[in-house]
Amino acid sequence: MNNNILKFGFIAFFSIVLIGCNSEETIDQLPLDSIDSEEAVLTAKIDDGTEVLSDLTMQGFEDEESLAKSGNNRFLPDCATVTVELTNTSKNVTIDFGTDGCEVRSGHIVKGKILMSYELNIEEMSLVINYNLEDFFIDDIGFSGSRTITRLRANENGNPQYSMNLDFTVTFADGTQASRTGSKTREWIEGAFNGNWGDNVFLITGSWQTNFVNGNMHSTTITNSLRREASCRFLVSGVMELVRTNFSGALDYGDGSCDNKAVFTNAEGEEREILL
Incomplete structure (x- = not known):
């Protein structure tokens, strides 16, 4: 599954704006000419990468703990090497995707290492997972920095929950850099810990900002x-409420149906149905 948020909306949306309306479309073109498409696409790529990173760290942790119990690696691909170092109080886990490129479940090519550390007592209701990135790339985008994940075994709804603090820098292939700060929470509402990634369902909340060097x-x-x-x-x-350099609006993903449609509403209240 492709794990980005904005790829599901923004990339398709900006493609429609830049290329123009299909002749079969029945919805009028909105006055969106002020959109800064170049930075918007870069932001979409960052959001895509952070979703991939969220999956790898969250499921990397769950894989490691299930490995200790069942020997069954549910998520990480065979091309990823996991190394574990134990201290008296903590567990250090290194997930190494190598330097040649390792294809993960989402279809992205990942290189480099994720270095995680957490206390040995994973049965605690709340567990803090710290990790750093080392020479880490998703496709051709470099990610550097650190992150803290607070894992709750059960939130107020009785579901596992992962609260993630974001603080890292990304470097694109052409040398363009941007920083990302913010927070995101994933509530695992269906399929938790059953060994089958395909029936998992998450609710995602949070907010973040991306700062460019300009x-x-x-x-x-x-x-x-x-x-x-x-x-x-x-x-x-x-x-999602969106605020960009030259425009703002909201993107609505619908009523729960699995389809490729969403509705963008700009600041003037004008709506446009888009294909994802």
Whole structure:
């Protein structure tokens, strides 16, 4: 499954804006000429990468702990090497994707290492997982920095939950850099710990901002939880508030149906149905 958020909406949306309306479309073109498409696409790629990184760290942790119990690696591909070092109080896990490129479940090519560390007592209700990135690339985009994940065995709804603090820098193939800060929470509402990634369902909340070296800032806030089902390549519901350099609006992913449609509403209240 492709794991990005904005790839499901923004890339397709900006493609429509740049290429123009299909002759069979019945919805009028909105006055969106002020969109800064280049930075928007870069932001979409960052969001895509952070979703891949979220999957790898979250499931890397769950794989490691299930390995200790059952010997069954559920998620990480065979091309990823896992090394474990134990201390008296902590567990250090290195996930090495190598330097030649390792294809993960989402179809992305990953290189480099994720270095995780957490306390040995994983049965605690709340567990903090720290990790750093070493020479880490998703496709041709470099990610550097650190992250903290707070894992709750059960939140107030009785579901596993992962709260992630974001603080890293990305470097694109042409040398363009941007920083990302913010937070995101994933509530694992279906399929938790059953060994089958395909029936997992998550609700995603949070907000983050991306700062470019030219001073431009792009921000995203999830105003209605995004529902992500592993059985569907698209987000099936939820609303994101978007603020970019030259425009703002909201993207609505629908009523829960697994389809390739969403509705973008700009600041003037004009709506446009888009194909994802």
